[in-house]
Amino acid sequence: MGRKILLVTTDQQRYDTIGANGGTLGRTPVIDALAAEGYRYERAIPQSVVCMPSRSTILTGQHPSTHGVWMNGVPLPRDAPSVAALLRDAGYRTALIGKAHFEPFIDPFMRFVENALAQKGTVPSGGAHRGFEHLELASHGAAGPLHYARWLRENHPEFASMFYSALDGDLQVNAAGGGDTGAPQVHFNAVPRDCYHTDWVADRTIAWLSSLDASDDWFAWMSFPDPHHPWDPPQTELGRIDWRDVPLPAGYPQSAPEREAILDAKPRHWRMWYDGTLVSNFEAPTGWVPATLTAEQVREVNARNAVECELIDEAIGRVMGAIETRGWGDQVDVIFTTDHGEFQGDFGLLFKGPYHVDSLMRLPLVWRPAPVSCNAPGVVSSPVGLVDLAPTIASIAGLAKPEWMQGRVLPSPDATPGLDDGSDLATHSPREEVLTEWDSELYGVSVYLRTVSTSQWVCTAYLPGTLYDGSEGELYNLADDPLQQVNLWDDPLRRSQRDDLLSLLWERQPQRRSPRLDLEAPV
């Protein structure tokens, strides 16, 4: 009998939203306890700052260039490698419950398995899809073909219309404002808490775990759609945090001239998006201009986001309780993380896009090894990537890292740094650097970024596209500038540092999939 594995992911959650990382707005005692008992990573970095590429990296252990999902709307090939398939082949029972998003959501032709499956049940034809024998899927509301939306419409149709519509009638990201401040994607939602998708994901996970034999080895990916926008948690829960009491984030420059001066020192698409003259990708409403964002709207968005994080924490607590009840408490490794971050007011912005800064790239990550493994808890400050999750999960299951995985096993706090010789010990060694990439091509606008992050630096090179000629970039010194407000790319005093980082960036570029996959839907 091996160790059982619970992978918990959220969607679009910032590093500073959990108490263990210093967050003070929402209470996250369950995740904080997991962190205290296990490993807490202070610099976990995604390989893409949008959902589909990042989730594909979690599943495959590959960088986006290699698995090929270069942007939302590019489906992960059906035959892509999968850590879930690896575990299933080794005898694990496997499930994915909640948000998958390896395939596009917008699918009127119902071409994709994720969308078609809910009409047929929870077991894909052939016995598994991407290695998961059981899938119960959800997205951010009550619309669409996935299991949660169907369940809500069939069992509680009175609540189905209460959610915010994430897309508008033109299938664009909805710009409509709501709540008390008119912030975009904020909405009062009268759905009862026990019918909201966060609790549904936990309920369905508990139900699946209950179906297993006590001796089964299992891998469950419990994937919450929140705290991704829309920010429409059950309104009965809004009293937890009064948005009027929420402090403005340190990354929110409070005067417009201050915001604009910071943005103007960055490559020009930052300011163009802020002014509403450019939307380079599908990740933010085209009908909303960030320059109109008010301090009150930032407070309300952050309050609602924190409420959603509290609900997630409590849902994880219920699942942990069910695991204890089954007698598995000592045998379960728990990994908690998210796919990417969110601006939430930093730089005067919301949502996400081609912006490689901590708002979107510094993620919460906790690994609580199974208590039976007797690992000493601690904190890891060296950079790690979501590309490291698949090798870690394989390692927990006692499986050797397959050649197709590009990551390393997440280091423990006492791991030997600096090994990079291909040995088994090096597989467990802390990294020097983590890579992140961005490719977007939408309606004639293309942006391509390649980023290397180290413990102290974030260096982003801009490749030639419709906005840039390839000479632009960003360079931030995290030690001096934790908010990444001062771009040192053109600072002559930092030229050698920049050149060294660029050498590292180009030297470590992953293998590119060929031929390149097509964009098949907006998201």
Added chain:
Amino acid sequence: MRASVRRQIRLPLPAKRVWELVGDPSRLPEWFDGIVSATVEGSSRTIVTGGGIAMPEQIVTNDSLQRRFQYRITSPLMREHLSTIDVIDLDDSTSLVSYSADADPASMALVIAGAAGAALRNLCSVLEGNQMEPSA
């Protein structure tokens, strides 16, 4: 906002053979994954998607000399739409097939052309007698 999105593929098959399939509006479900039926009456075609959505279309061009097929979706989902399929003979027993979608709203251009791109990749195997992969 409107958009124009194109997908294309080069096939190791003569244009005449490709056109025999692509130029027949009733045979669309044979090669376009996610379209379960196509009913043609005169210059009207109604397709039904795998999601159960019925889309009325107007056939604008079906020119076997140019090997060009054009249609408009006339559903209220669209303010404007024109899709164009061209099968171009490359004179070496190969052909280039392009499928472009012009639409308002813009997202629909990408949805149609995105699905069409996958359909074009299916074309070769369908023409050579292989079945499309089921979706679930």
